[in-house]
Amino acid sequence: MSHLLEVEDLEVKFALRGGDLTAINGASFTLDPGEKMGIVGESGAGKSVTGFAIINLISKPGFISGGRILFNGEEISSFSDEKMRKIRGNRISMIFQDPMMTLNPVFTIGTQMVETLKAHRNISRHDAEKIVLEKLKKVYIPSPEKRLSQYPHEFSGGMRQRIIIAMSLLTDPALIIADEPTTALDVTIQAEIMDLLQELCDTDEMGLILITHDLGVVSQVTEKMAVMYAGKIIEAGATDQVVTNPAHPYTKGLIKSLPGMIKPGEDLYQIPGMMPNLTDIPPGCAFNPRCPVKEPVCLEKEPKLLSTKQGIMAACHMVGQ
Amino acid sequence: MDTNTSILSIKNIVKHFDISGGVLDQLSFQNGKIVRKKTTVKAVNDVSLEIKKGETLSVVGESGCGKSTLARVVMGLYPPNSGEVLYKGERIDHLTHEKMLPFRKKLQMIFQDPYASLNPRKTVWQTLAEPLRFHNPGINATAVEDKIASVMEDVGVNPAWKGRYPHEFSGGQRQRISIARALILDPDFIVADEPVSALDVSIQAQILNLLMEAGRDRGLTYLFITHDLSVVQHISSRVAVMYLGTLCEVAKADALFATARHPYTRALISAIPRVGEKKAKHIKLKGEVPTPVNLPTGCVFHGRCVYARERCVQEVPKLLSLGDGTFVACHGVEENWEMV
Numbered sequence: 001m002s003h004l005l006e007v008e009d010l011e012v013k014f015a016l017r018g019g020d021l022t023a024i025n026g027a028s029f030t031l032d033p034g035e036k037m038g039i040v041g042e043s044g045a046g047k048s049v050t051g052f053a054i055i056n057l058i059s060k061p062g063f064i065s066g067g068r069i070l071f072n073g074e075e076i077s078s079f080s081d082e083k084m085r086k087i088r089g090n091r092i093s094m095i096f097q098d099p100m101m102t103l104n105p106v107f108t109i110g111t112q113m114v115e116t117l118k119a120h121r122n123i124s125r126h127d128a129e130k131i132v133l134e135k136l137k138k139v140y141i142p143s144p145e146k147r148l149s150q151y152p153h154e155f156s157g158g159m160r161q162r163i164i165i166a167m168s169l170l171t172d173p174a175l176i177i178a179d180e181p182t183t184a185l186d187v188t189i190q191a192e193i194m195d196l197l198q199e200l201c202d203t204d205e206m207g208l209i210l211i212t213h214d215l216g217v218v219s220q221v222t223e224k225m226a227v228m229y230a231g232k233i234i235e236a237g238a239t240d241q242v243v244t245n246p247a248h249p250y251t252k253g254l255i256k257s258l259p260g261m262i263k264p265g266e267d268l269y270q271i272p273g274m275m276p277n278l279t280d281i282p283p284g285c286a287f288n289p290r291c292p293v294k295e296p297v298c299l300e301k302e303p304k305l306l307s308t309k310q311g312i313m314a315a316c317h318m319v320g321q
Numbered sequence: 322m323d324t325n326t327s328i329l330s331i332k333n334i335v336k337h338f339d340i341s342g343g344v345l346d347q348l349s350f351q352n353g354k355i356v357r358k359k360t361t362v363k364a365v366n367d368v369s370l371e372i373k374k375g376e377t378l379s380v381v382g383e384s385g386c387g388k389s390t391l392a393r394v395v396m397g398l399y400p401p402n403s404g405e406v407l408y409k410g411e412r413i414d415h416l417t418h419e420k421m422l423p424f425r426k427k428l429q430m431i432f433q434d435p436y437a438s439l440n441p442r443k444t445v446w447q448t449l450a451e452p453l454r455f456h457n458p459g460i461n462a463t464a465v466e467d468k469i470a471s472v473m474e475d476v477g478v479n480p481a482w483k484g485r486y487p488h489e490f491s492g493g494q495r496q497r498i499s500i501a502r503a504l505i506l507d508p509d510f511i512v513a514d515e516p517v518s519a520l521d522v523s524i525q526a527q528i529l530n531l532l533m534e535a536g537r538d539r540g541l542t543y544l545f546i547t548h549d550l551s552v553v554q555h556i557s558s559r560v561a562v563m564y565l566g567t568l569c570e571v572a573k574a575d576a577l578f579a580t581a582r583h584p585y586t587r588a589l590i591s592a593i594p595r596v597g598e599k600k601a602k603h604i605k606l607k608g609e610v611p612t613p614v615n616l617p618t619g620c621v622f623h624g625r626c627v628y629a630r631e632r633c634v635q636e637v638p639k640l641l642s643l644g645d646g647t648f649v650a651c652h653g654v655e656e657n658w659e660m661v
Contacts, residue, residue: 042521042523042524156610186384188589188592190592192605195603213521215596219596220598244597253523255596257522260551261596264555265533265555267530270526271526274491274524
């Protein structure tokens with residue numbers, strides 16, 4: 001069976017006055033139907049840009065400068081805008097962080113949802129409303145008939161995010177890209193939303209790309225994951241493996257620095273320094289200034305993402321391949 | 322150090338905000354008559370807490386539960402509607418601006434967003450020198466320089482960068498500068514309102530370590546406001562859990578995370594996503610979070626609690642001691658209902 005999504009050597013650049021800035025430098029991964037994948041990293045690592053690149057929503061001065069994106073075997077990265085609009089929001093949906101920013105405050109939920117559906121399908125308002133109600137029920141909105149005529153401000157944060165999810169489900173997409181879908185929400189609501197997304201993937205064979213900085217969430221929801229650092233995937237593999245037995249020193253440090261990994265009150269492990277700015281990535285391995293195990297080779301040669309003995313992929317000279 | 326004396330007491334604090342707007346906004350038609358109605362947000366309702374010297378007390382809860390309002394009342398940034406705040410036995414909530422000054426030196430605050438809490442038009446030196454010179458009139462120039470250099474060193478910012486502006490620093494470094502600003506007056510008590518929520522994971526660890534280290538070295542007492550329970554578990558000696566403006570549980574940190582008593586605390590703890598744990602078995606809460614404008618009767622949590630009975634709808638539960646320093650406000654815990 002072919003993959004649902006194949007990203008090959010994706011490269012995204014931003015044309016700036018001082019020259020091109022590489023935001024994503026050769027990212028590759030695949031996703032099968034029903035599979036859940038996490039992309040983690042710190043702010044500026046390129047995880048959101050990866051999500052936007054998949055649905056070709058990189059805005060100027062950014063552009064996809066290399067690589068291919070295949071969706072159901074079709075190369076969507078070369079589609080025209082018009083052709084892409086048939087895929088985006090239809091076959092591939094995206095969920096964003098802040099539900100209040102995503103919904104239009106001056107239209108009712110019903111209007112916004114029906115409009116979305118009518119943009120993609122040639123159906124009557126009456127039929128569209130039926131589908132809208134069905135999807136709202138699916139995300140457990142109580143009494144959806146009444147809710148249709150309400151405005152976004154009449155909903156709580158968790159409810160709004162559910163409506164966004166219902167909206168993204170309207171066209172029965174094969175893939176959902178969720179960019180920090182629960183970062184703005186409280187923990188109890190976050191747990192509910194994550195349950196919901198998982199359930200939908202399991203019952204509808206929907207693929208999910210979960211972009212987040214929260215290793216806990218990724219660990220609970222996804223089957224495989226990729227860790228990004230300064231625009232590159234530096235570690236990838238089965239989620240269980242990566243979180244329990246990471247290979248790359250950055251991932252190791254990231255997991256070790258989480259409160260909860262050691263006894264309360266003890267000093268947390270800290271990765272020294274901070275992620276380099278994309279404008280001045282150090283030569284060799286981008287992580288070398290912060291790396292506890294670096295050798296001279298790390299300052300000269302860029303490591304490739306290669307399979308490790310544990311069966312995951314890591315881009316590090318110091319990991320036994 | 323005597324760890325049993327309280328450094329700060331919060332007694333029956335109530336803080337409501339009037340959001341009804343102007344007179345015209347308050348008018349509405351009801352049954353053919355014009356009525357004037359006021360709308361108030363009941364942010365904090367009758368909260369009492371004792372904070373002991375040298376401890377880190379964390380206040381946790383979800384957005385809108387009143388935890389930040391409580392912090393601001395403690396700092397004297399909001400006057401409470403009723404109740405008292407006592408610092409070392411002296412009442413500080415109703416003081417005039419001048420009388421409050423000596424206390425402001427002792428009570429300092431660190432805010433969440435280091436991008437918003439530093440004045441972009443002031444250099445680090447100006448940001449740090451201003452409180453120092455304001456609170457110590459007549460301090461000589463070399464003393465100011467020495468103090469700034471030593472505090473900057475303590476928080477891990479190179480003192481040579483004192484002439485730089487906030488935009489030249491990263492988020493983590495800015496938060497270090499905010500901490501330096503709080504420490505420069507040698508306070509006893511620091512209120513930290515979500516000090517690491519805006520930072521990346523690897524930077525979070527650096528800042529938490531810095532706060533813990535400063536606490537140990539200077540014998541500081543922290544009131545830590547946060548929604549991140551794994552951070553709470555790591556740094557606190559005691560934890561107070563808030564829901565809709567009231568306290569549901571106060572306990573020692575290890576006791577709370579081992580055996581939480583209140584149904585809300587249990588749901589909250591079960592919802593923390595932990596690395597390496599597959600499929601969360603989190604407790605599902607029913608219903609929706611009510612607004613602090615129309616508080617439910619009885620226990621504020623009853624609408625979402627699966628164990629709620631008649632008494633919970635009628636009567637507000639009191640915060641009762643269970644011994645061992647644990648306090649719980651729940652009829653179910655009080656009457657030993659079966660709650661599994």
